[in-house]
Amino acid sequence: NAGVTQTPKFQVLKTGQSMTLQCAQDMNHNSMYWYRQDPGMGLRLIYYSASEGTTDKGEVPNGYNVSRLNKREFSLRLESAAPSQTSVYFCASSGVNTGELFFGEGSRLTVL
Amino acid sequence: GENVEQHPSTLSVQEGDSAVIKCTYSDSASNYFPWYKQELGKRPQLIIDIRSNVGEKKDQRIAVTLNKTAKHFSLHITETQPEDSAVYFCAAHPSNTGNQFYFGTGTSLTVIP
Numbered sequence A: 001n002a003g004v005t006q007t008p009k010f011q012v013l014k015t016g017q018s019m020t021l022q023c024a025q026d027m028n029h030n031s032m033y034w035y036r037q038d039p040g041m042g043l044r045l046i047y048y049s050a051s052e053g054t055t056d057k058g059e060v061p062n063g064y065n066v067s068r069l070n071k072r073e074f075s076l077r078l079e080s081a082a083p084s085q086t087s088v089y090f091c092a093s094s095g096v097n098t099g100e101l102f103f104g105e106g107s108r109l110t111v112l
Numbered sequence B: 001g002e003n004v005e006q007h008p009s010t011l012s013v014q015e016g017d018s019a020v021i022k023c024t025y026s027d028s029a030s031n032y033f034p035w036y037k038q039e040l041g042k043r044p045q046l047i048i049d050i051r052s053n054v055g056e057k058k059d060q061r062i063a064v065t066l067n068k069t070a071k072h073f074s075l076h077i078t079e080t081q082p083e084d085s086a087v088y089f090c091a092a093h094p095s096n097t098g099n100q101f102y103f104g105t106g107t108s109l110t111v112i113p
Helices: none
Strands: A004-007 A010-013 A019-026 A031-038 A042-049 A064-068 A073-079 A087-094 A107-111 B004-008 B010-012 B020-025 B031-039 B044-053 B056-059 B062-067 B072-077 B086-094 B106-112
Touching: A004 A087, A019 A031, A019 A087, A019 A107, A019 B020, A031 A064, A031 A073, A042 A064, A042 A073, A042 B086, A073 A087, B004 B086, B010 B020, B020 B086, B020 B106, B031 B062, B044 B056, B044 B062, B072 B086
Parallel strands: A010 A107, B010 B106
Antiparallel strands: A004 A019, A019 A073, A031 A042, A031 A087, A064 A073, A087 A107, B004 B020, B020 B072, B031 B044, B031 B086, B056 B062, B062 B072, B086 B106
């Protein structure tokens, strides 16, 4: 039982490049989330998916797209990376509404 | 939308002393308030939570209190130990926003041996 797994753990991009962060959970959770963590800013929600086939914007969705591929997988795509997207990204899942969030290990992204 | 404020941003205590972290929220529809602990370089993990129909909850050395009227909730850690050193995040979940959680900006707690 691996919980929430996200890849890659580290990535360096040049401005304008694109990339996709992958996330998978094996806990049969309905809801999945992408957060970004910046110093002094806490965890800010980028997008979330309440169930397979649905996605919704969070607090900071600009510059990102997501895909809920199936119940297990939720990917985050940066189409044209910008230095402001340098951050640590966390994927999370939860089983029921108002339930515990289980986080992945994080992906540290640097955009030069 | 919901706005969660957390104070202090940094906190240093001597081992064995108590630590208190406070959060306020703005949306009266919030009804679930979890606290997460994040050790350096690790993922956030839930340590305790409280729902709006409860005023206080304790789990060994950790307790959380909730004042719905004043819209604030607090984390209390007693008999602090060096392994309590971490960043702590509070969060609020409004019942009318689907599955969204709103986080505070975090408190970096250092327990001095």
